[in-house]
Amino acid sequence: MNWQLVPQQFATGLLNGGIIAIIALGIVLIYRSSEVFNFSHGQLVMLGAFVTWWFAGGEETGNELFNLPLWGAIPLAVLAMAGLGLLIERLALRPMTGQPLLAIVLMTLGLAQFLEGSAAIVFGIQPKNNFPAPFSPSDVITIPFPGAFNDAIIIKQALLATAIVAVVAAVIFMLFFQYTRIGLAMRATSEDHELARGVGINVPRVFGLSWAIAGIIATIGGVLLATVTGVNLSLATVALVAFPAILLGGLESFSGAIVGGLLVGLAQALVQASSVQVVRGTSEIAPYILLLIVLIIRPEGLFGEKRIERV
Amino acid sequence: MTALRPAGDFDRTYEQDMSVIRRPWQWVALAVVLLLALTAPRWGSAYLVSTANHIFYTIIAVQGLNVLVGYTGQISLGQAAFMLVGGYTSALVTTHLGLPFPLAVLVAGLSTGLVGLLFGLPSLRVKGFYLAMATLAAQFIIPWVSRHLYPDLLGGTSGRITAPVPVIFGISFGEVNNYFYLSLITLILTTILMLNISRSRLGRAFVSLRDNDLAAELLGVNLFGYKLRAFFIASFLAGVAGALKAHSQRGVGTEFGYGLEESIIMLGMLVIGGLGTNLGPFLGVTAVILLEDLAGVTGQRMAQLFPSQAARFLTSFRPIFFGLILMLFLIFEPRGLAHRWQTIKSAWRLRPFSR
Numbered sequence: 231m232n233w234q235l236v237p238q239q240f241a242t243g244l245l246n247g248g249i250i251a252i253i254a255l256g257i258v259l260i261y262r263s264s265e266v267f268n269f270s271h272g273q274l275v276m277l278g279a280f281v282t283w284w285f286a287g288g289e290e291t292g293n294e295l296f297n298l299p300l301w302g303a304i305p306l307a308v309l310a311m312a313g314l315g316l317l318i319e320r321l322a323l324r325p326m327t328g329q330p331l332l333a334i335v336l337m338t339l340g341l342a343q344f345l346e347g348s349a350a351i352v353f354g355i356q357p358k359n360n361f362p363a364p365f366s367p368s369d370v371i372t373i374p375f376p377g378a379f380n381d382a383i384i385i386k387q388a389l390l391a392t393a394i395v396a397v398v399a400a401v402i403f404m405l406f407f408q409y410t411r412i413g414l415a416m417r418a419t420s421e422d423h424e425l426a427r428g429v430g431i432n433v434p435r436v437f438g439l440s441w442a443i444a445g446i447i448a449t450i451g452g453v454l455l456a457t458v459t460g461v462n463l464s465l466a467t468v469a470l471v472a473f474p475a476i477l478l479g480g481l482e483s484f485s486g487a488i489v490g491g492l493l494v495g496l497a498q499a500l501v502q503a504s505s506v507q508v509v510r511g512t513s514e515i516a517p518y519i520l521l522l523i524v525l526i527i528r529p530e531g532l533f534g535e536k537r538i539e540r541v
Numbered sequence: 542m543t544a545l546r547p548a549g550d551f552d553r554t555y556e557q558d559m560s561v562i563r564r565p566w567q568w569v570a571l572a573v574v575l576l577l578a579l580t581a582p583r584w585g586s587a588y589l590v591s592t593a594n595h596i597f598y599t600i601i602a603v604q605g606l607n608v609l610v611g612y613t614g615q616i617s618l619g620q621a622a623f624m625l626v627g628g629y630t631s632a633l634v635t636t637h638l639g640l641p642f643p644l645a646v647l648v649a650g651l652s653t654g655l656v657g658l659l660f661g662l663p664s665l666r667v668k669g670f671y672l673a674m675a676t677l678a679a680q681f682i683i684p685w686v687s688r689h690l691y692p693d694l695l696g697g698t699s700g701r702i703t704a705p706v707p708v709i710f711g712i713s714f715g716e717v718n719n720y721f722y723l724s725l726i727t728l729i730l731t732t733i734l735m736l737n738i739s740r741s742r743l744g745r746a747f748v749s750l751r752d753n754d755l756a757a758e759l760l761g762v763n764l765f766g767y768k769l770r771a772f773f774i775a776s777f778l779a780g781v782a783g784a785l786k787a788h789s790q791r792g793v794g795t796e797f798g799y800g801l802e803e804s805i806i807m808l809g810m811l812v813i814g815g816l817g818t819n820l821g822p823f824l825g826v827t828a829v830i831l832l833e834d835l836a837g838v839t840g841q842r843m844a845q846l847f848p849s850q851a852a853r854f855l856t857s858f859r860p861i862f863f864g865l866i867l868m869l870f871l872i873f874e875p876r877g878l879a880h881r882w883q884t885i886k887s888a889w890r891l892r893p894f895s896r
Contacts, residue, residue, distance in 0.1 A: 325872045331669050333812075335616060336809065339867075340864040340867035341864060343864035344864025347859065347861035347862075350853055350857035350860075351857045355852055470681075474674070477671065508689060508690065514685060518678035519678070521677075522678050525666070525675050526666065529671055
């Protein structure tokens with residue numbers, strides 16, 4: 231280990247984990263209300279970033295339909311993505327209600343491919359560098375930290391904002407699912423569709439609503455990601471790292487999604503502080519190694535519900 | 542599968558009952574198909590032969606996936622990575638050990654089978670979605686290994702090594718017109734293997750643990766043992782397919798298309814063809830590969846129509862077409878083309894009384 235680098239990598243890892251966490255949050259949300267594991271969430275995140283960029287007049291052709299400042303573009307993008315979420319639920323997932331897991335997984339995988347191709351056609355394949363980010367990459371906070379490299383930790387403001395938004399969003403969702411009628415309805419629906427209908431919950435509406443919320447949270451994640459990395463098609467692949475985070479935290483748990491995201495971010499960053507080159511290279515697969523370990527030792531994750539099933 | 546047989550079609554001996562090919566005309570049909578396939582390089586265009594070659598080795602990989610997903614009901618998102626293992630093994634043993642090609646393919650299959658067993662181990666404790674995640678880990682870890690470890694053997698960061706042209710009995714299989722035969726013969730062998738697995742003890746154990754693992758355990762099926770066998774067979778066939786793909790492309794590496802997307806496409810091929818049927822992989826792979834070619838042509842046409850936007854059209858239709866067709870199949874025909882074929886067949890037999 232190169233101990234000088236550890237404090238900096240620790241901070242960067244935690245903050246990168248914030249982004250992973252907010253993506254994981256959207257997937258857990260869908261899973262909790264409809265037991266659909268959404269492999270297309272990454273594509274929704276990517277689309278959220280692109281739509282925001284489009285509303286903010288990103289094309290820069292001079293005659294674009296919208297040319298709003300960021301604070302105006304985000305609400306419109308959120309609305310559009312909530313609509314897209316409703317549409318996806320109605321057209322793609324509702325016919326799959328009650329189908330086996332494999333069919334539902336494949337449905338979201340097919341949806342992911344479809345959304346990815348459509349985004350490429352609608353927005354083009356070139357990365358966009360003119361996202362009106364509230365922070366520039368050079369906006370950093372320097373915290374003195376004796377013993378670290380250069381005796382300081384450097385934190386990007388954009389990353390810090392992301393982490394804060396992720397934690398705030400998680401808290402809001404936890405409260406939402408604990409205390410509001412509709413949140414409780416969503417939990418009841420995920421537990422048992424028929425029982426939920428029996429107590430008067432409109433199950434299709436709950437599904438639609440949860441996809442709309444997922445669209446909203448994907449947009450938030452997309453905007454935050456875009457401030458860090460810019461807008462491009464490969465934003466969708468970031469979501470792949472969210473899957474290990476979710477399993478690590480436990481499938482049903484919002485706080486688990488946050489903790490899992492942070493741990494995955496930490497794992498990715500901390501291996502880079504190693505002095506062995508091969509270990510530094512494991513940064514991209516560290517989440518998956520973590521995933522395999524979790525699957526073998528504690529399959530239900532840190533905060534998940536343990537389903538006892540003896541076969 | 543053979544649920545509906547015409548009146549008067551009895552089996553009088555056990556040999557008849559066990560036979561795959563029942564009627565004389567089926568022998569004739571098989572002979573005609575084989576003759577057409579064997580002479581294809583004589584009459585077919587270069588496009589036809591190379592597409593057929595591509596279809597053949599992809600079918601082998603999807604047949605393996607069918608054992609795991611279709612028969613045993615375990616979701617795998619890592620088939621393409623297992624193909625990569627097979628391709629590397631075959632390329633390495635032919636280059637460095639000088640093994641003859643058929644033996645190299647076999648070694649590739651076996652070593653990939655072992656790697657598959659390794660990633661099948663979590664199936665001891667987890668199933669369904671969690672197992673899918675374990676295979677997703679394989680899909681990322683295996684290509685990483687090929688890019689980062691043993692750079693002088695595996696090609697390092699560029700992630701590619703060359704696979705030599707197979708030579709058997711002094712005949713070189715460098716041209717696709719020749720190579721076609723290697724894929725075809727291997728496909729025939731794996732198809733016979735699949736037909737026999739699916740109707741023997743092994744296949745029935747797989748189906749029983751797919752349909753109800755609790756009941757299967759009660760009937761004396763050793764769940765973990767059979768799951769591992771399914772993983773082994775699936776990875777074995779992936780390895781064979783990977784070896785064929787590697788020598789056909791003259792190289793192997795992460796840049797030759799062994800990513801998550803390929804794994805997803807193979808799952809899609811299986812669903813479009815029909816899960817848990819032996820006909821499914823043939824129909825699904827052919828349909829999806831032809832569809833991808835159609836998507837490529839569509840992209841080129843659109844690029845010609847709008848030259849200023851060419852880049853966005855050239856590659857985007859492939860995922861759109863594939864995603865759309867997969868979603869439509871899942872909604873309207875989840876049992877795939879094989880089931881559609883069965884309905885057509887029984888309608889033909891019941892004519893004029895079919896609906």
